Amino acid sequence: MLILAGIHEFKVVLARQKDNMSSVLTPLQITATANLLQNQGFSASTLDNAITTYTSTNLISSLIETVSIGSAGNILSSNVIANVITIAANSCPALSDSIPSGNANSYPTEFITTLLSNTANTELGSGDVSKFAQALSIAQGYCIITNQFVNSTVNGQVYLGNTFTNFNNMISGDITSVTTDPTLWAEDLKNLGGLINLANLMNLGTPVALIQQLASFGGIIPEIPLTFTQYGVSLDTVVNLTSPMLVVTDADQRAMYLAMTHITGEPLSQILQILGVTTAGINTMADLLNPYKIFPNSFQTLTVTDINLVSQQIYINSGGTVNATLETTLPNIALYTVI
Helix, strand or coil: CHHHHHHHHHHHHHHHHHHHHHCCCCHHHHHHHHCHHHHCCCCCHHHHHHHHHHHCCHHHHHHHHHHHHHHHHHCCCHHHHHHHHCCCCCCCHHHCCCCCHHHHHHCCCCCHHHHHHHHHHHHCCCCCHHHHHHHHHHHHHHHHHHHHHHHHHHHCCCCCCCCCCCHHHHHCCCHHHCECCHHHHHHHHHHCCCCCCHHHHHHCCCHHHHHHHHHHCCCCCCHHHHHHHHCCCCHHHHCCCCCCCCCCCHHHHHHHHHHHCCCCHHHHHHHHHHHCCCCCCCCCHHHHHCHHHHCCCCHHHEEEECCCCCEEECECCCCCCECCCHHHHCCHHHHCCCC
């Protein structure tokens, strides 16, 4: 008996597997369908009931019966039947179950209740739940994707409204808020090799940032600590120049900059080679901190956005003269310097 029971269970499992393999519906579709219309079935029942109520009125039922009898046996010609169906389409379509004249060209000549019923049942899959589930999934996907664009457009009117000052800045990632000639500026950047550390832009232009970048390339040549010591950089800073965690006081930064103005000749050539800098006109290590020097072709294109969201030139002439109005139109943090 136990063996027979075991065989029976095995056959039941196989039968279930066979049924699952032939199913065209997923468990999610079945669950969703089971909850439609409070488990009362899957059809356009509400619409069908409304149509039945409408077509049962004396006026419409008589009209439908006339068309039905006239069509049987060709008692009425097709033109007459078409005219009967559309008899009130231009005035009051509801009096003749007609498709409004403005939409008549888009649909075949038939009663509007027939069109509505056929359309509803077609969209519901004509009894095939899997078709409706697919159509619903497609419609839902369309809504989700479309709403992303709609919501982004609406939110874009206020969210991060001041992040980009104009359309050029927006599509260039704010590069055009830095320079009026991105191509020329790019050429200068290319010649700078590894001078600029994009992960340390907050300290760009400071002696310590230059030293940290040089140290990351393994290029603290002996002349640097010797010159730093000579011009007053503290011993604690000098012995930790290769540390990525190097923290330097303002006084040491000033001393480092002064020392860099005296690093020239062969030591400077070695530094430029280590960083891959090919920019012409770099005469001292301190020049590597000067935008006028490191951007020789594009420094006059460099701009800055002031506190009034107005773009201003940083350099006002070919001699590298800095725009004096920036002292009053930029926030103090932008003007802070330790040199």
